[in-house]
Amino acid sequence: MSKPENKNENNNNVGKQLPDSPADTSRRSLLKGAGLLGAAVAGSSSTIIAQETNSTEPSARELEALEVLTAVEAEILEALCEVLIPTDENGPGAREARAAHYIDRSLSSHNEEYREDYFVSLNAINEFAQRNYNNSFARLRRSQQDSLVAALQNDEVAGCSPGSAAFFSLVRSHTIDGTFCDPYYGGNRDFVGWDLLRYPGVRLSASADDVAAGASLVPTHQSAYDNSSYTKQPDSRNRESGEDISHD
Amino acid sequence: MTETLPKTDVVIVGMGAAGGVAALPLTSAGLKVIGLEAGGWLDPRDFAPDEIRYMQRNWPMTVQKAAREAPTVRASANDVARQGGHPMMNAVGGTTMHYWAQSWRLNPWDFQVVSATESRYGQSRLPAGTTVEDWPFGYDELEPYYDKVEYSVGISGQAGNVQGRINSAGNIFEGPRQREYPMRALRSSPFTDLMSKAATELGWNPFQGPAAITSELYDGRPPCQYHGFCNKGGCHVQSKSSTAFTTIPKALDTGNLDVVPFARVTEVLVDKSGRTTGVAYVKGSETFVQPADIVLLASYAYENVRLLLLSKSDAYPNGLANNSGQVGSHYLSHHQGAPVTALFPRDLHNWYGLPAQGVAIDEWADDNFDHTGLDFIGGANLWVHTDRKPISAAKMSTFGEAANWGSQWKAFIRQNADRSNMSYIQKTTLPYEDNYLDLDPVVKDAYGLPVIRITARYRDNEKKIAAFAQDKMEQWYRQAGATKVIKSGLGNAMGATTHAYGGTRMGDDSETNVVDRWGLTHEVPNLGILGASVMGTSGARNPTLTVQALSWRTAEYIVDNFQSLTS
Numbered sequence: 001m002s003k004p005e006n007k008n009e010n011n012n013n014v015g016k017q018l019p020d021s022p023a024d025t026s027r028r029s030l031l032k033g034a035g036l037l038g039a040a041v042a043g044s045s046s047t048i049i050a051q052e053t054n055s056t057e058p059s060a061r062e063l064e065a066l067e068v069l070t071a072v073e074a075e076i077l078e079a080l081c082e083v084l085i086p087t088d089e090n091g092p093g094a095r096e097a098r099a100a101h102y103i104d105r106s107l108s109s110h111n112e113e114y115r116e117d118y119f120v121s122l123n124a125i126n127e128f129a130q131r132n133y134n135n136s137f138a139r140l141r142r143s144q145q146d147s148l149v150a151a152l153q154n155d156e157v158a159g160c161s162p163g164s165a166a167f168f169s170l171v172r173s174h175t176i177d178g179t180f181c182d183p184y185y186g187g188n189r190d191f192v193g194w195d196l197l198r199y200p201g202v203r204l205s206a207s208a209d210d211v212a213a214g215a216s217l218v219p220t221h222q223s224a225y226d227n228s229s230y231t232k233q234p235d236s237r238n239r240e241s242g243e244d245i246s247h248d
Numbered sequence: 249m250t251e252t253l254p255k256t257d258v259v260i261v262g263m264g265a266a267g268g269v270a271a272l273p274l275t276s277a278g279l280k281v282i283g284l285e286a287g288g289w290l291d292p293r294d295f296a297p298d299e300i301r302y303m304q305r306n307w308p309m310t311v312q313k314a315a316r317e318a319p320t321v322r323a324s325a326n327d328v329a330r331q332g333g334h335p336m337m338n339a340v341g342g343t344t345m346h347y348w349a350q351s352w353r354l355n356p357w358d359f360q361v362v363s364a365t366e367s368r369y370g371q372s373r374l375p376a377g378t379t380v381e382d383w384p385f386g387y388d389e390l391e392p393y394y395d396k397v398e399y400s401v402g403i404s405g406q407a408g409n410v411q412g413r414i415n416s417a418g419n420i421f422e423g424p425r426q427r428e429y430p431m432r433a434l435r436s437s438p439f440t441d442l443m444s445k446a447a448t449e450l451g452w453n454p455f456q457g458p459a460a461i462t463s464e465l466y467d468g469r470p471p472c473q474y475h476g477f478c479n480k481g482g483c484h485v486q487s488k489s490s491t492a493f494t495t496i497p498k499a500l501d502t503g504n505l506d507v508v509p510f511a512r513v514t515e516v517l518v519d520k521s522g523r524t525t526g527v528a529y530v531k532g533s534e535t536f537v538q539p540a541d542i543v544l545l546a547s548y549a550y551e552n553v554r555l556l557l558l559s560k561s562d563a564y565p566n567g568l569a570n571n572s573g574q575v576g577s578h579y580l581s582h583h584q585g586a587p588v589t590a591l592f593p594r595d596l597h598n599w600y601g602l603p604a605q606g607v608a609i610d611e612w613a614d615d616n617f618d619h620t621g622l623d624f625i626g627g628a629n630l631w632v633h634t635d636r637k638p639i640s641a642a643k644m645s646t647f648g649e650a651a652n653w654g655s656q657w658k659a660f661i662r663q664n665a666d667r668s669n670m671s672y673i674q675k676t677t678l679p680y681e682d683n684y685l686d687l688d689p690v691v692k693d694a695y696g697l698p699v700i701r702i703t704a705r706y707r708d709n710e711k712k713i714a715a716f717a718q719d720k721m722e723q724w725y726r727q728a729g730a731t732k733v734i735k736s737g738l739g740n741a742m743g744a745t746t747h748a749y750g751g752t753r754m755g756d757d758s759e760t761n762v763v764d765r766w767g768l769t770h771e772v773p774n775l776g777i778l779g780a781s782v783m784g785t786s787g788a789r790n791p792t793l794t795v796q797a798l799s800w801r802t803a804e805y806i807v808d809n810f811q812s813l814t815s
Binding site: 083084085089090093106110111146149153176177179184185194197199200203204206207208210211212215225227229230 | 297438
């Protein structure tokens with residue numbers, strides 16, 4: 001028989017999970033979540049684990065490696081994301097959300113099929129910038145960057161893969177993914193994307209009153225993985241004690 | 249080295265929506281059943297509220313068998329067939345793990361499209377080239393099985409016709425049912441209330457649609473929590489009535505079901521007399537033969553057809569049960585496309601909802617309205633629902649009001665992320681002579697076996713329904729206060745879909761149908777087919793409940809006739 005032995009246990013647990021009361025809402029658990037992804041993606045996790053045990057946000061950021069892109073490509077991408085979803089009077093944008101960081105990671109996991117498109121196209125964008133503005137894309141004035149992105153969308157940047165307009169659509173889509181994803185994936189930092197949309201956040205249950213409140217609900221500012229039932233180690237005590245959960 | 253396993257009474261290929269239901273009546277009657285499933289077991293801990301995991305990463309925790317054998321698609325025999333995606337999934341419970349779970353009965357008209365059209369309008373109204381036939385039985389024959397499934401699986405909804413008593417809170421066009429749904433409909437929402445009010449103002453009859461989702465405690469499962477990750481998401485509290493949480497556990501409790509996960513069936517076996525003797529499957533690096541008195545294929549329309557066409561033998565040189573040449577014929581992809589999208593001037597409060605929490609209009613479906621002055625038959629069910637997640641919300645249309653990047657776009661989505669809605673319009677779709685499935689001559693799966701090739705396109709009848717329904721949908725949205733409305737294209741090629749019908753059609757005539765009225769093949773008496781591949785018409789609503797009712801009925805027939813079928 002292949003019946004799972006824990007079927008009945010799961011049924012019982014279901015009832016216990018019902019109240020919308022995540023086990024751990026700390027900032028630190030988010031960093032752990034990000035670290036777990038890094039470990040899973042990179043295969044070698046020592047750097048990332050070290051960062052989270054030291055856990056202040058600035059140092060964590062500095063110690064993150066590029067997963068796929070070169071340093072120059074990452075600069076171009078960072079600037080491109082910033083043009084697509086700028087920081088402006090409506091608040092933080094793709095830069096604060098760290099969409100480029102999300103994209104870099106995703107290129108070694110679920111977006112792996114697009115790696116070459118990024119290598120080729122980011123360099124084509126820089127060549128276009130050098131040719132037309134005599135500078136690298138990341139160092140252009142914003143108005144120049146805007147013109148270049150418009151050219152990209154209008155299918156005018158030569159040497160892109162799979163093509164200029166097609167790469168625009170691709171990087172636009174991925175920048176949105178990185179700005180509005182669950183923070184576990186390395187983007188939507190500090191929930192800036194969800195706040196921009198006035199999305200009140202992940203919850204395990206929404207009452208009729210919650211729905212009626214709409215955007216006036218207080219945002220939960222939680223990752224899906226702040227709910228311990230969805231993590232590798234469902235027992236929240238391990239998190240409280242600071243035990244490293246990344247080695248399983 | 250192939251290991252031959254002990255013989256079983258019945259082997260079911262695929263433990264999804266269809267096989268997962270059929271297992272219950274079979275095992276409850278004492279038959280020993282082996283359920284072969286290409287995927288594995290999942291449980292609520294696997295269903296985090298995570299849009300990336302479900303949408304962009306496409307369920308990384310599952311076997312992606314279906315995706316690796318995605319059909320190729322071409323509009324006609326003159327086009328090059330290209331491989332696209334495959335929307336189904338592999339797991340115990342199959343795609344009921346992440347489907348929308350709308351669980352409709354077909355309307356009575358859908359069983360008798362030919363005769364009802366002839367009697368009301370004359371034969372000339374049937375579109376040229378259609379191969380549509382009446383079903384071998386009417387709605388009344390299937391009603392008891394709809395009832396059994398609604399109560400065993402757990403369906404919520406509002407009845408519109410109980411034993412002829414019409415209740416306008418439900419679908420007044422549905423066929424008579426013997427009793428109410430086992431659970432009340434899912435709750436309404438500010439948006440569905442808005443749309444219901446607008447429909448009523450138009451003189452239409454809005455109602456909350458039926459769903460395989462608990463609206464209250466049912467069978468030990470808690471009610472829906474409306475958390476907003478139901479669309480292509482697994483349920484974190486088992487409210488979605490997937491067969492993995494309903495009929496399959498009940499069948500396991502009989503002690504007569506053995507589910508074999510990660511088993512990938514490659515061939516249906518036959519003896520010299522032409523009877524099936526079981527199936528061959530691969531698990532890991534090993535191959536097995538599972539002998540059985542009865543074989544039931546329940547592996548979705550594409551794989552049901554593919555397994556038959558791949559199982560060639562002296563008795564069936566063109567594929568199993570295909571001496572009539574009907575395997576793969578009468579194929580159709582349900583026309584669910586050509587949506588209408590609307591922008592409203594205020595927030596709709598749709599962040600916490602689900603596709604099955606919606607309001608339906610059936611006035612313009614089937615033959616529920618007079619077609620005398622129209623140039624098509626059939627119609628569309630109009631559906632609006634509450635479902636929104638942040639990434640997909642940010643990718644909304646800008647309705648021509650803003651560029652799609654930069655500060656202007658950012659201001660637009662900040663204001664409008666919760667202000668758009670896309671309707672879901674399911675349309676009568678007919679089978680046609682030149683629409684069919686066969687084996688692709690070039691593209692192979694990981695085992696070197698050819699994938700299915702879809703050669704099919706929508707015809708004038710479908711496109712005219714689409715245009716007609718879009719006008720009605722726009723009228724509905726405008727009445728509710730929408731300020732912008734976009735109508736999408738009317739459709740051309742029929743792609744791979746979650747609503748694939750035909751290929752092993754059911755009917756009394758063995759010259760034009762693969763399975764008989766009981767779901768057993770005309771040519772192989774101990775081989776049955778479960779799934780929408782046996783359905784000859786689509787209706788204007790989701791197929792799963794009908795698939796499940798048919799599966800229950802086939803299983804019950806096997807129980808009642810096991811001796812004669814196996815001797």
